[in-house]
Amino acid sequence: xxxxxxxxxxxxxxxxxxxxxxxxxxxxxxxxxxxxxxxxxxxxxxxxxxxxxxxxxxxxxxxxxxxxxxxxxxxxxxxxxxxxxxxxxxxxxxxxxxxxxxxxxxxxxxxxxxxxxxxxxxxxxxxxxxxxxxxxxxxxxxxxxxxxxxxxxxxxxxxxxxxxxxxxxxxxxxxxxxxxxxxxxxxxxxxxxxxxxxxxxxxxxxxxxxxxxxxxxxxxxxxxxxxxxxxxxxxxxx
Numbered sequence: 001x002x003x004x005x006x007x008x009x010x011x012x013x014x015x016x017x018x019x020x021x022x023x024x025x026x027x028x029x030x031x032x033x034x035x036x037x038x039x040x041x042x043x044x045x046x047x048x049x050x051x052x053x054x055x056x057x058x059x060x061x062x063x064x065x066x067x068x069x070x071x072x073x074x075x076x077x078x079x080x081x082x083x084x085x086x087x088x089x090x091x092x093x094x095x096x097x098x099x100x101x102x103x104x105x106x107x108x109x110x111x112x113x114x115x116x117x118x119x120x121x122x123x124x125x126x127x128x129x130x131x132x133x134x135x136x137x138x139x140x141x142x143x144x145x146x147x148x149x150x151x152x153x154x155x156x157x158x159x160x161x162x163x164x165x166x167x168x169x170x171x172x173x174x175x176x177x178x179x180x181x182x183x184x185x186x187x188x189x190x191x192x193x194x195x196x197x198x199x200x201x202x203x204x205x206x207x208x209x210x211x212x213x214x215x216x217x218x219x220x221x222x223x224x225x226x227x228x229x230x231x232x233x234x235x236x237x238x
Contacts, residue, residue, distance in 0.1 A: 012036075016080040024071050028226055031071075035064060035222045038081055041166050042088045043213035043221075048161035049092035051150050057221065059095055063088040064225045065232075078175075085162070085176040146211060148195050156191035163188045165211065 011019065011033040019037075022030035042063065047056045067087050074083055149157060149165075162173045163184065170188075174181040213221075 017076050020071055020074055020080065023068070028229060031068060031229070032222050032226060034080070035225060036218060038084055039218045039221055040213045041081060041162075041168075042084055044161045044165055044211045045085050045158065046088050046092040047211050048149070048158040049089065049154065050095065055095065056092075057217075059092050060088060060221060061225055061228065063091040064221075065228055066091065068225075068229060079172065081168075082172060082176045086178075089158070089177065145195070149211075152191050152194060156187045156194070159184055159187040160191035160195075161211075164192060 011022075011030055014022070014030070014033070016034070016037075019030045019034050023034065039060075042060055043056060046059045046063070047053070050056045050059060063084075067084055070087075074080065149160065152160060158177065159173060162168045162176065163170065168176070170181050170184050173184045173188075177184070
């Protein structure tokens with residue numbers, strides 16, 4: 001037998017279905033790989049609802065715990081990403097209800113100005129020589145985009161996060177949020193119009209960087225959830 005063929009396939013090369021099977025069998029590294037694969041998608045999904053990084057990370061941990069407990073109910077006829085998005089959406093919405101949060105502020109569809117009547121461009125130096133370095137400009141623009149996304153009506157915000165930022169297909173977003181595909185297209189079109197009205201062409205350059213969830217934050221999420229899994233296993237009757 002070829003020695004290379006006998007080597008086990010690395011976890012990051014396994015399919016979602018294989019990782020789920022391994023995780024159900026008690027392989028925490030497989031579940032960690034699932035988290036690393038979908039941390040950014042799920043963080044952005046919850047963030048679009050909760051609009052607060054700390055609350056979002058707490059919600060994401062709880063959603064992962066719910067997902068881990070329910071792994072045996074996952075069916076291969078669905079996409080794991082869709083299944084996980086539904087869990088994190090329910091967790092985030094549940095938190096809003098428990099907090100007694102007020103409905104999201106409705107932003108007019110032609111809104112391109114801040115509450116003080118100024119557009120984002122008014123805060124940018126007019127003299128090119130006074131412009132910050134490209135990296136600083138990119139960070140500044142990313143912050144503007146994140147702030148503008150936060151100001152979208154809630155129904156538009158989550159659709160835009162999944163369709164525009166995560167680049168999920170219309171069909172995937174519709175399945176994840178349990179809404180018609182036509183509604184996804186309409187909400188995405190209107191959300192994009194609001195953003196482009198204020199930020200013009202620059203939205204396409206940096207929208208993929210918005211609400212990044214990688215590096216240390218990704219590592220901490222994985223470590224925290226694995227620690228919670230271990231504590232839960234040690235509970236009496238577990």
